[in-house]
Amino acid sequence: MEKELERKLTGLPDKVTKLEGDDAILLWLKGKDAWNKWMEEHPGSSITFTDIDFSPEFIKARLASYNQLPELLEWSKSKQLISFEEYQFHGNVYFDNVKFYSDVSFEGAIFRDELIFFDSKFYSDVDFSRAVFCGSHTLFHNVEFLKDAKFVFSRFESLTDFLNVKFSTASFFSATFEGNSAFQEIEIKGKAVFTDAFFERKVDFRLRSFLGELLFNNATFEGACSISSSCDNKALLTSTRRLTFQGADFRRWLKIDGYFTCIPDMRATKTGHHVDLSGLRVMLRRGFVQEGWGVEKAIDPADSERLCRLKELAESNKDHKRALEFHAAESTARRWGDLSPLQSMLDIVYSLTSNYGQSIARPFSYLLLSIVLFAIFSIKQPECIHKDEGAFITALTVSIATVTPFISISKTEREAGIKKLYGDKTPEDYGLYSYAHAGGSFIFIFLTGLGLRNRFRI
Template identity: 35%
Template sequence: MEFKKPNLLSKEASVALWLQGKDAWNVWAKKNPDIGVDFSGVRFAIPDLLQIAPNNKVLLKANAEGDFSALTFVNYTFPHLADFSNTEFNIPAIFDNGTFNGTADFSKAIFSQNASFNGITFNCIASFYNAEFQNSIVFSDCNFKGNTLFTFSHFEMLAYFPSTTFHEVVGFDHSTFAGGTHFKNTKFLCKEVYFEYINCTDTFDFDELDAKKVITLSFKGSVFEKDFNISGHFKCVPDLRSTKLNHHTDLTSMIYTLNRKKVFFTPIKKVTDTLDIGRLCRLKELAEQNKSHDMALAFHADELRAKRWGRLNIVQSVMDIIYSVTSNYGQSIMRPLLLLVISFLLFNSYIISKSDIEIKSAYKPAATLSIATITPFLSISKEARGHSAQVLFEKQLPENFYLYSYAYASSSFLFLFLVGLGLRNRFRI
């Protein structure tokens, strides 16, 4: 990936300035905020560095003692573009507590030793496009204020991003993670995060995140050979379509938002992204595979909500709303039970108000008649219903009695069914 390059120090001048140490470097950086440094293609190995800066005392001492602790970029400030593209680090790459005020270009760089970027601030684009990390890499407590690109990168061993903050687009598409990968307590203050078509052959921890601003989180087409852990609060539906997961995946700690908007000035809400239907369907499949019935029900419910007023026609959408309100798509027991009690009380009140006997005497036969009306499958109900009707209505049945009875019986039977469905879903093994 190429970036527009400002005035750059030559490679020889950049290496020579680096070898003078942090203090000399930072004094120069403060005086030259519009000049970048060029380390592109440099091979950070003592013999190669000596060819660029022969007779350098720091290099000669490091070569003699085998101590590379002085050959770091700790606390260095890069005033403008820092071009490390195609660089090869054969010594530990230590950039701790540094600051990149311009683009940090590490595209196609090779890190054959441990690399450390702890406490780094990237004030512009940070590109590790097609970089190769052959040893452990740590980005702890970093602050990425610009776009962050790790596309097509390869992580051979541990890749660690704890407590790091991302402010703009984050891309790890088509990368390979051969060691453990950890994004614990990471803050994604950006809107878009992409891990599409990655290949992870070890544990991938993407948990305890602060990602409430993320509206696009995609793992589409990725392969996870071992544990994949994801938790946090997302302002979107994570995209796990076309993923391959070979181990158990726990989705119970993942909180997401199904984004819907009102249609004009009506109370009707329609999903903002129709792709959420497929995303929720995939999450439901994963929950079912892992025997997480509660999560599967929750994903199925949101999948139906996403289809409402779109894939479902008007009649289907209205029926879907009724199903949602009365039982939360079979997830609630209390809702249909409460509606059943309300319908019982309403019909009971109607019978008492129309009875030919005193109100005090009508309570018991009215309750019996109400219960018998909704339990025709019990053998005693027919006799109890007839006897109670005779007691309550000595002369004749009130007008529209059968019509109200049918309405009450039908609605109550529906509520009984939903109570049973809720019990079945609650205690399903």
């Protein structure tokens, strides 16, 4: 094996098209200069690392017969990390079922052809900062980053796929994606940062599990952008602490859907095309106003402003239903915070009676209930002289006529009904009760009309 490596390093015999196994490990151990020299002499050669644990113990056991191994291991150990810094890869590169137990650095590395990480695991920090991915396809499939993963100032020049990847924390700060990008079925346990990132073409994020923060502050999207949660069941929803796009620039269409336990922050964003929020479902995080009260309020005061921006986007795209839902959530978020106690009480009444103008059935049911209760109240008065079977119908007619004075027949029917019920002796304060009944019912009529208007708004 040692002679075979020396043959490859000198490049004297036949051209090498593939470097793998022990030969790949030994060449890596010789350092950046030896690696890059070999690459220059063997352009287009593919590199394969399969079933390898990048640890001194594993390498020592696997390459025990190589007489320069102790010296190479000591050199590698002295760097306190697994280093591929500024390594150049001229052909396809495959890391298949590879485990990294120490810090790993690919800082400044250049991948000139296809790069695939498959079924690999990083137990410690990994750094791809300023790495350049030039190949036709960059794929991370079934990869776990158990600690910090950095792709700061990295450049992905073609198709990029992160498929079924688990991130603890990740930073793509100022990263550039020049080809189509996909982050499919990914899990984020901590924070994933795409601040100042640049996406030249379409990007698709599909989150399987989202327990932390996803930040796109000041990012630029030249192509279409889709962000969704794989969880379509509210009962299976995981906790999302933060999803923000503050200052982002969307120059094509944007779609956000799925369930999130935070309010996406779209404040200060610039949108040049359609924004689809029809599938977005959010949950306003709440806490008790005071222990023992049983009354809740929004935990984050900024949620009302975030919801206001979502409402604005929905309205600008003629999605009235979603705009109403965001308005209702915004009003709930403002309650007990921006509003005074009296305003908060009125807001609660508005919410209970009509769900902020979204419900038709709720205020109409209250209207019917009010009419029936006032009819029962009318026939229960001691002054009532109408004891026949038609007494309730007469009282019901009086109740309906009281709340519909704008109908011409109401005045005549009300007077005739009161005369049947009480003759010439109307109960004391009956007129005052009628005013209260009419006033409350008029509010329910108005809210029913508001619900109809919102439901059939064009």
